[in-house]
Amino acid sequence: xxxxxxxxxxxxxxxxxxxxxxxxxxxxxxxxxxxxxxxxxxxxxxxxxxxxxxxxxxxxxxxxxxxxxxxxxxxxxxxxxxxxxxxxxxxxxxxxxxxxxxxxxxxxxxxxxxxxxxxxxxxxxxxxxxxxxxxxxxxxxxxxxxxxx
Numbered sequence: 001x002x003x004x005x006x007x008x009x010x011x012x013x014x015x016x017x018x019x020x021x022x023x024x025x026x027x028x029x030x031x032x033x034x035x036x037x038x039x040x041x042x043x044x045x046x047x048x049x050x051x052x053x054x055x056x057x058x059x060x061x062x063x064x065x066x067x068x069x070x071x072x073x074x075x076x077x078x079x080x081x082x083x084x085x086x087x088x089x090x091x092x093x094x095x096x097x098x099x100x101x102x103x104x105x106x107x108x109x110x111x112x113x114x115x116x117x118x119x120x121x122x123x124x125x126x127x128x129x130x131x132x133x134x135x136x137x138x139x140x141x142x143x144x145x146x147x148x149x
Contacts, residue, residue: 003061004094010064015071018053025121027113027133029106036062036103040070040110044118047077054110061100068092069107078118082130084111109133 003011020041030037036058043051052074056066068089073081086104090096096104113133119126126133 001097001099003064003097006068006093007061007064007096010067010093011060014054014063014067016053016067016074017055019055020051020053023053025114025118027110027115027117029109029113029133030058035059036106038062038066038106038110040066040114042073042114042118044078047079049073049076049078049081058103058106059100061096061103062106064093065089065096065103065107066110069111073111078115081111082115084108 019039020043022043023041024044025042026039027042028037028039037056038058039055041053042049052070054066054070056063069084072084072088072092076084086101086108089104089107090101093104112130116126116130116133119129
């Protein structure tokens with residue numbers, strides 16, 4: 001399984017690692033049964049994501065996709081951040097092996113989960129804006145992440 005130089009760089013030198021104590025939004029996705037869990041913290045001022053941090057428990061690809069996702073949303077409006085897809089994360093990393101695509105899905109879902117949390121904290125129903133937030137892993141279905149374990 002070959003990783004791009006960008007994936008290796010974001011794994012070895014992840015950007016925006018940590019947590020924001022007074023975060024305006026926190027989103028967590030994943031499932032401990034799979035082994036990949038992502039938590040994203042956002043600081044939002046005037047509809048702009050001014051700071052973003054993450055904590056990820058998972059493989060190198062999970063760490064790299066989390067790192068890249070934070071880079072893609074930092075400085076963006078909430079609306080722009082909601083347009084960041086797993087494909088955009090993969091393209092920014094110059095691709096991922098097929099068995100690691102679920103990591104980019106988790107990164108997209110972590111962004112959505114954090115923004116959903118922001119809307120909820122501000123009395124806005126997030127589902128019509130963000131959609132239903134989940135992850136690649138569900139209690140009632142086999143985990144697709146297990147393919148690479």
